[in-house]
Amino acid sequence: MNSLPIKWFQGTSLIDYPGRVASIVFVGGCNFRCRFCYNRDLISADTVPDIDAEEILRELKHRRGFIDGVVITGGEPTLNHGIIDFLCAVKRIGVDVKIDTNGSNPETLEWIIEERLAEYAAMDYKAPLRKLDSVIGAKGMAERVHASAMLLIHRATCRYEFRTTVHPSLHDPFDIDEMAEELHGAAAYHLQQFHPVDSLDSSLLSVPAYGPDFFRAVSHRISDRFPVFSIRNLPDFQMNEPPSSDTETELAPKFINHCADR
Numbered sequence: 732m733n734s735l736p737i738k739w740f741q742g743t744s745l746i747d748y749p750g751r752v753a754s755i756v757f758v759g760g761c762n763f764r765c766r767f768c769y770n771r772d773l774i775s776a777d778t779v780p781d782i783d784a785e786e787i788l789r790e791l792k793h794r795r796g797f798i799d800g801v802v803i804t805g806g807e808p809t810l811n812h813g814i815i816d817f818l819c820a821v822k823r824i825g826v827d828v829k830i831d832t833n834g835s836n837p838e839t840l841e842w843i844i845e846e847r848l849a850e851y852a853a854m855d856y857k858a859p860l861r862k863l864d865s866v867i868g869a870k871g872m873a874e875r876v877h878a879s880a881m882l883l884i885h886r887a888t889c890r891y892e893f894r895t896t897v898h899p900s901l902h903d904p905f906d907i908d909e910m911a912e913e914l915h916g917a918a919a920y921h922l923q924q925f926h927p928v929d930s931l932d933s934s935l936l937s938v939p940a941y942g943p944d945f946f947r948a949v950s951h952r953i954s955d956r957f958p959v960f961s962i963r964n965l966p967d968f969q970m971n972e973p974p975s976s977d978t979e980t981e982l983a984p985k986f987i988n989h990c991a992d993r
């Protein structure tokens with residue numbers, strides 16, 4: 732088996748694979764430097780020692796009775812050629828696979844989809860394509876991310892979702908509209924509240940995250956474009972309350988500024 736830089740293993744999760752009790756395999760190495768990344772130890776493939784893939788496979792077999800899924804996440808798991816062999820080995824164990832990706836490797840994603848090596852793909856859609864570079868801290872990825880998105884929307888053989896972690900320093904309400912437009916036709920889209928635990932760019936931690944009114948306002952504009960849409964990481968969020976007048980006031984100047992910038 733080609734080697735895969737597996738760094739961490741979590742035996743059981745009830746929240747990372749919708750509808751499944753899953754183990755999580757964390758693969759090291761990433762080609763993005765997202766300002767809000769909270770997995771900085773997984774960005775380099777060398778920071779944390781590898782765990783032998785065979786050991787992980789033995790553990791998954793041992794757990795087969797009480798898990799029914801495996802999440803492969805990172806880092807960016809599609810960067811390493813060993814991912815295909817590892818997915819094949821996991822499929823032989825007989826559990827469903829969810830793969831998390833930043834969308835930068837449409838060729839490997841296509842292989843995974845065509846060969847039906849995953850039952851679920853979750854792709855981070857970090858920002859509108861025109862400002863992607865500044866949010867992910869890497870250049871020249873927009874075309875590849877777009878190709879991955881189109882692959883999932885038009886050719887996926889598995890369940891899939893797009894998700895965006897939203898932060899006021901990175902996204903304004905109209906960026907959300909733009910992403911919704913770029914993801915036209917997608918089966919599922921989720922906006923995620925930023926959790927100020929850790930981030931590659933520590934300045935993000937001191938900026939108050941958007942609150943429920945912001946998410947309610949953008950949800951009213953874009954939710955009906957997607958068969959499945961939700962707001963994550965915002966406890967007790969109710970989509971159907973109208974935004975407060977304060978929020979409308981707060982959003983209005985941004986709208987004016989945004990339009991003036993164009």
Ligand code: SF4
Nearest residue numbers: 761763765768806833
């Ligand atoms: S958040 Fe960004 S930098 Fe961090 S692991 Fe994911 S894609 Fe890589």
